[in-house]
Amino acid sequence: xxxxxxxxxxxRNLDAIFVTGGEGQNVLRYYMTxxxxxxxxxxxxxxxxxxxxxxxxxxxEEAKKTGYxxxxxxxxxxxxxxxxxxxxxxxFWATCLREAGIxxxxxxxxxxxxxxxxxxxVKLANSHFVQYQFVGETGLTLFEEAFVTKDxxxxxxxxxxxxxxxxxxxxxxDFIASHTADDSETVIKADGSPLTIADVKNHVRVxxxxxxxxxxxxxxxxxxxxxxxxxxxxxxxxxxxxxSIVFDLFPREIxxxxxxxMTRTWCIGYAPPQVQEAYDEVMQAFxxxxxxxAINKPxxxxxxxxxxxxxxxxxxxxxxxxxxxxxxVHGLGHGVGLIIHERPSISHILRDDVWQVGNVVTxxxxxxxxxxxxxxxxxxxxxxxxxxELMSHTPFKKDLVLPLKDx
Amino acid sequence: xxxxxxxxxxxRNLDAIFVTGGEGQNVLRYYMTxxxxxxxxxxxxxxxxxxxxxxxxxxxEEAKKTGYxxxxxxxxxxxxxxxxxxxxxxxFWATCLREAGIxxxxxxxxxxxxxxxxxxxVKLANSHFVQYQFVGETGLTLFEEAFVTKDxxxxxxxxxxxxxxxxxxxxxxDFIASHTADDSETVIKADGSPLTIADVKNHVRVxxxxxxxxxxxxxxxxxxxxxxxxxxxxxxxxxxxxxSIVFDLFPREIxxxxxxxMTRTWCIGYAPPQVQEAYDEVMQAFxxxxxxxAINKPxxxxxxxxxxxxxxxxxxxxxxxxxxxxxxVHGLGHGVGLIIHERPSISHILRDDVWQVGNVVTxxxxxxxxxxxxxxxxxxxxxxxxxxELMSHTPFKKDLVLPLKDx
Numbered sequence: 079x080x081x082x083x084x085x086x087x088x089x090r091n092l093d094a095i096f097v098t099g100g101e102g103q104n105v106l107r108y109y110m111t112x113x114x115x116x117x118x119x120x121x122x123x124x125x126x127x128x129x130x131x132x133x134x135x136x137x138x139e140e141a142k143k144t145g146y147x148x149x150x151x152x153x154x155x156x157x158x159x160x161x162x163x164x165x166x167x168x169x170f171w172a173t174c175l176r177e178a179g180i181x182x183x184x185x186x187x188x189x190x191x192x193x194x195x196x197x198x199x200v201k202l203a204n205s206h207f208v209q210y211q212f213v214g215e216t217g218l219t220l221f222e223e224a225f226v227t228k229d230x231x232x233x234x235x236x237x238x239x240x241x242x243x244x245x246x247x248x249x250x251x252d253f254i255a256s257h258t259a260d261d262s263e264t265v266i267k268a269d270g271s272p273l274t275i276a277d278v279k280n281h282v283r284v285x286x287x288x289x290x291x292x293x294x295x296x297x298x299x300x301x302x303x304x305x306x307x308x309x310x311x312x313x314x315x316x317x318x319x320x321x322s323i324v325f326d327l328f329p330r331e332i333x334x335x336x337x338x339x340m341t342r343t344w345c346i347g348y349a350p351p352q353v354q355e356a357y358d359e360v361m362q363a364f365x366x367x368x369x370x371x372a373i374n375k376p377x378x379x380x381x382x383x384x385x386x387x388x389x390x391x392x393x394x395x396x397x398x399x400x401x402x403x404x405x406x407v408h409g410l411g412h413g414v415g416l417i418i419h420e421r422p423s424i425s426h427i428l429r430d431d432v433w434q435v436g437n438v439v440t441x442x443x444x445x446x447x448x449x450x451x452x453x454x455x456x457x458x459x460x461x462x463x464x465x466x467e468l469m470s471h472t473p474f475k476k477d478l479v480l481p482l483k484d485x
Numbered sequence: 486x487x488x489x490x491x492x493x494x495x496x497r498n499l500d501a502i503f504v505t506g507g508e509g510q511n512v513l514r515y516y517m518t519x520x521x522x523x524x525x526x527x528x529x530x531x532x533x534x535x536x537x538x539x540x541x542x543x544x545x546e547e548a549k550k551t552g553y554x555x556x557x558x559x560x561x562x563x564x565x566x567x568x569x570x571x572x573x574x575x576x577f578w579a580t581c582l583r584e585a586g587i588x589x590x591x592x593x594x595x596x597x598x599x600x601x602x603x604x605x606x607v608k609l610a611n612s613h614f615v616q617y618q619f620v621g622e623t624g625l626t627l628f629e630e631a632f633v634t635k636d637x638x639x640x641x642x643x644x645x646x647x648x649x650x651x652x653x654x655x656x657x658x659d660f661i662a663s664h665t666a667d668d669s670e671t672v673i674k675a676d677g678s679p680l681t682i683a684d685v686k687n688h689v690r691v692x693x694x695x696x697x698x699x700x701x702x703x704x705x706x707x708x709x710x711x712x713x714x715x716x717x718x719x720x721x722x723x724x725x726x727x728x729s730i731v732f733d734l735f736p737r738e739i740x741x742x743x744x745x746x747m748t749r750t751w752c753i754g755y756a757p758p759q760v761q762e763a764y765d766e767v768m769q770a771f772x773x774x775x776x777x778x779a780i781n782k783p784x785x786x787x788x789x790x791x792x793x794x795x796x797x798x799x800x801x802x803x804x805x806x807x808x809x810x811x812x813x814v815h816g817l818g819h820g821v822g823l824i825i826h827e828r829p830s831i832s833h834i835l836r837d838d839v840w841q842v843g844n845v846v847t848x849x850x851x852x853x854x855x856x857x858x859x860x861x862x863x864x865x866x867x868x869x870x871x872x873x874e875l876m877s878h879t880p881f882k883k884d885l886v887l888p889l890k891d892x
Contacts, residue, residue, distance in 0.1 A: 100597060101826055115702055115717050135810060136715040152808045161834050164623040186601065190507060193603045194595045194628075197621035200604045214604035216571035221601075280695065283739060287694035288687065295522055295740040308543040310522050332690060333702040401559045403542060419508055427568050 079229040079436055080109070086220045087125050093183025094175065095220065096212070097121040099191035101160075105416045106189050106221055108334055112231075115140045115333065118160065119151075120171075122178040130178040134158065149177050168203040172210065182209035188221060218421065218430075225420050226413065227436030233461055236336045236414075236438060240459055240471040242289040243329055243338040247474045249285045250278060250325065254317065254346065255483050265317035265346060265482070272316030275300065279313070286329050294418070297326035297341075304343070305448025307408055307455065319347035322357075322452040324444075328418055337418045339440050340472045341457035344480040356445040356454045357478045363387055363443035364456055367410060367424075371433065373466035377422050378429040381410040384443055385426065393445060397426050404447055411441040414459065437462040486636040486843055487516070493627045494532050500590025501582065502627065503619070504528040506598035508567075512823045513596050513628055515741055519638075522547045522740065525567065526558075527578075529585040537585040541565065556584050575610040579617065589616035595628060625828065625837075632822050633829055634843030639822070640868055643743045643845060647866055647878040649696040650736055650745040654881045656692045657685060657732065661724065661753065662890050670726035672753060672889070679723030682707065686720070693736050701825070704733035704748075711750070712855025714815055714862065726754035729859040731851075735825055744825045746847045747879045748864035751887040763852040763861045764885045770794055770850035771863055774817060774831075778840065780873035784829050785836040788817040791850055792833065800852060804833050811854055818848040821866065844869040 087095060097106045101118050108114075110121040110129055120132040133141045135150035142148065151158055154177060159170045175185065187200060200212045228236065257265050257273050265273040275298050283293050299311035304324040317323070326341040343360075345353055363384045370380040385395045385406065394405035411424035415438060422431030422439060437460075444455030458472035494502060504513045508525050515521075517528040517536055527539040540548045542557035549555065558565055561584060566577045582592065594607060607619045635643065664672050664680050672680040682705050690700050706718035711731040724730070733748040750767075752760055770791045777787040792802045792813065801812035818831035822845060829838030829846060846869075851862030865879035 099600065101824070117702075117715065134715065136713060136815065138810075139710065139713050139716045157803065157807065157834050161832075187604065188599075188601045190597060191600050192595075192626065193506065193598050193600065193607075194593065194621040194626050195623075196600045197594065197604055197607045197619075198623045200600075202623070212604075214601040216602075216605045216609070219599065219601050280697070283694040283697075283699075284691055287690040287699075290687070290690075292690075292694075292699045293739055295524075303546065306543060306546050308524065308541065309546045332700055396564065400564065403545075408543065417508070425568075427564050 079224060079227045079232070081229065082224055083123065083220070084126055086223055087123075087186070090186060090215070090220060091184055092125065092186040092213075092220075094122060094124045094178070094180045095186045095188055096171065096175070097123075097188045098196070099189030104190050105334075109221070109416055111141075111144050111146070113335060114144050118158075120174055122174060122180070124178055124180050127179070132174045132177075149174070164199060164202055165206070168199055168206055171203060172207060175210065184211050184213060186220060187212045187214060188219070222421055225415050225417070226422055226431070227434050228415060228438050229436065232336065232415070233436070233438065235331075236338070236461075237471055239291065239329070239331060239336055239338045242291055243327060243340060244472060244474045246282060246285045246289065246291070246329070247325070247327060247340065247342065250282050251344075251480060253281045254278065254344075254480060258482055259319050259347060263319035263347070265319070274313065275311045275315045275317070276313035278317070279311075282327070287332070290332055291329040292332045293327075293329050294337075296328065297324060299324050299453070302448050302451045304453035305446045305451065306453070307444060307446060317346060320345055320350050322353045322454055324453050324455050326455065326457065334416075336416060337414050338459060339414050339418060339457065340459055340474070341442055341455045342474065342476065343454045343456060343478060345478055346480050347482060349478050350452075352450060353452050353454065354478065356447070356452065359388070359391055360443050360445055360454050360456055361476070363406075364441065364458075367441050367443065368468065371468045373433050373435070373462070375433055376429060377424045377431045377433060378426055380441075381424050381426045384410055388445070404449070405445060406443065407446055408444065410443060411439050411457075413437065413439050433462060433468075435462050435464055435466055486631060486634045486639070488636065489631055490530065490627070491533060493630055494530075494593070497593060497622070497627060498591055499532065499593040499620075499627075501529060501531045501585070501587045502593045502595055503578065503582070504530075504595045505603070506596030511597050511741075516628070516823055518548075518551045518553070520742060521551050525565075527581055529581060529587070531585055531587050534586070539581045539584075556581070571606060571609055572613070575606055575613055578610060579614060582617065591618050591620060593627060594619045594621060595626070629828055632824065632827050633820065633838070634841050635822060635845050636843065639743065640843070640845065642738075643745070643821075643868075644878055646698065646736070646738060646743055646745045649698055650734060650747060651879060651881045653689060653692045653696065653698070653736070654732070654734060654747065654749065657689050658751075658887060660688045661685065661751075661887055665889055666726050666754060670754070672724040672726070681720065682718045682722045682724070683720035685724070686718075689734070694739070697739055698736040699739045700736055701744075703735065704731055706731050706860070709855050709858045711860035712853045712858065713860070714851060714853060724753060727752055727757050729760045729861055731860050731862050733862065733864065741823075743823060744821050745866060746821050746825060746864065747866055747881070748849055748862045749881070749883065750861045750863060750885060752885055753887050754889060756885050757859075759857060760859050760861065761885065763854070763859065766795070766798055767850050767852055767861050767863055768883070770813075771848065771865075774848050774850065775875065778875045780840050780842070780869065782840055783836060784831045784838045784840060785833055787848075788831050788833045791817050795852070811856070812852065813850065814853055815851065817850060818846050818864075820844065820846050840869055840875075842869050842871055842873055
């Protein structure tokens, strides 16, 4: 978590971290400034000290909210560093580092930005300065490691996003349920026209916006499409009775911020036997996963327990059949935070992560059979509490069959 | 534009471009795949050929929509390249390049991603491979240059976003106008409680969502806050009569895509003389800017014409007083596309850009006096048409005074 940053710097022999990157929503800038609405600039943290922000002077009011030391571009002699030629730009980096009291040392460079530019800027800086060495990372990075656990402030925000996302999921259920079906098992609107995936997604997006959340590409995929874990669903497709619908909703706060992530599988009206069977197995897998949890235990055993179960039931898995596109084809879960997929991973491939207080993860078993025209996934969102317990924060019901009101 | 990519590669002596980067919304991946909903992977384009996509197998259905050649991770021997240790990961890059028919040469690496990781991966790749040299850029990059002009498909999408954004701006006007004011000049709701900036932003976000758009941090700043160009506005602040409100709306399509960008300044009920005067000067500056346009002419002369005008009127500018926080403190405009601020720039600092068919830009003169409690900015969105004309696509009215219905 954030309070670990000094220790993580020490473990990497860093004298400072230099967070930069492109304009706009920028995960590390957001994290280091506790969500200040800054569209550019740098965050510099000297080992053992608080961050200093280097900002566009137009954003002074936003920056002040952090309580950190602030210098603006113009004070340091630049109109905008983004406008400077490469040589002057890295010289401006040095100006900023000196301003933060860093005269020399090993500087970790971090951030999300244009790779093409920063690859060359770092090379240039390292050939230009004798007093500074700019370094990246080849393994689990400082921030990936920091993100593995969340502090109480972060978890409080995430639980609020969780609650609002569950409300939107409920609203989508009610919205669909308020319709009827025609003789061809097509769900129809009051005017007799088909209710489409686009209609549902629009409803969901409005309900998210009402709650200060934004969609980042939800999955609402029906039938064969539901059999591909990342198919987003075809907007023009009409909802039909008896088809599996995988609805994976992973919004975050408007303007950037913490994500939620949850999935439900629905069959409108009725569930065909093959979908019901797969669903029941996924729900059993879910229980097997939860039972595998213990604080300080590796996460990968949870994935292996679920793979054991699915393989026993005759399904190919990514372990038994590494190239399979059918059966249980993905990891069991992942950390969620400012990034939608982060560490820790519940994976048979990545085996290093162990359960810790402050982990925020999804658990999402699924079965996929596109050629049989269906897919099933159920995903809840969990926090490992101060007491070392795995607590679900996805209260919305897990019913498979979504009955229409008038049927 | 996109059809220039081969020529832009040739000018840089690149044998191929390798577009990579982090998960999620990723500008260059979006651009190269015409908006396919891919959350990861690579796009490789060999000089003179069409792109090849290297994808997560779960996203095969989305990738197929591009019509490009596709290979998935598993076919090429990786569960996910993001899970591979550094050495194996750059070896996977080489596997992908060979798959795209690139056995050797100079490879431009592009994308938005984790700088800390890619700085080291590129260094490693260049020390590991004799047949490939991975390079970035120090000047205007290939994609920055490509983005300077938009093709007809891109402009068609952007005009649709423009139309929807103007509709939302109109809806915000009507929403505010439907309220009344109390004796203290506070705008109030039917229940007598103040109408706040949060109320307006929530209204706007819902109206954006209804139209398939999402907010990325709109500015709705009143009074002194309006005097800071990038202040987003305080959610809890009640709207008051006679205060300048800068409303800068720059949404894009949900899930990533093309931006629109427009700004209006409003005074509810009435405009105080100092705001009216500044507003009239900003509108004159707007006309002066438009008059300066000519195809093939440098853009910076437009900024200088506006600076001449404001300086004549006694306002400090970023040219006359480089450190000023008052007066006319920013550039006159910028390109808009998949990035909210891109080239060409209407700036006195960047003087290389010339007007070309397919430019998509904003023009946004403003005056800022936070210590006097106000700011004014008006911003329209323009396309340089096939005929070489500067065409506005921001039809929404530019009235300063927003009258309440009942006043």
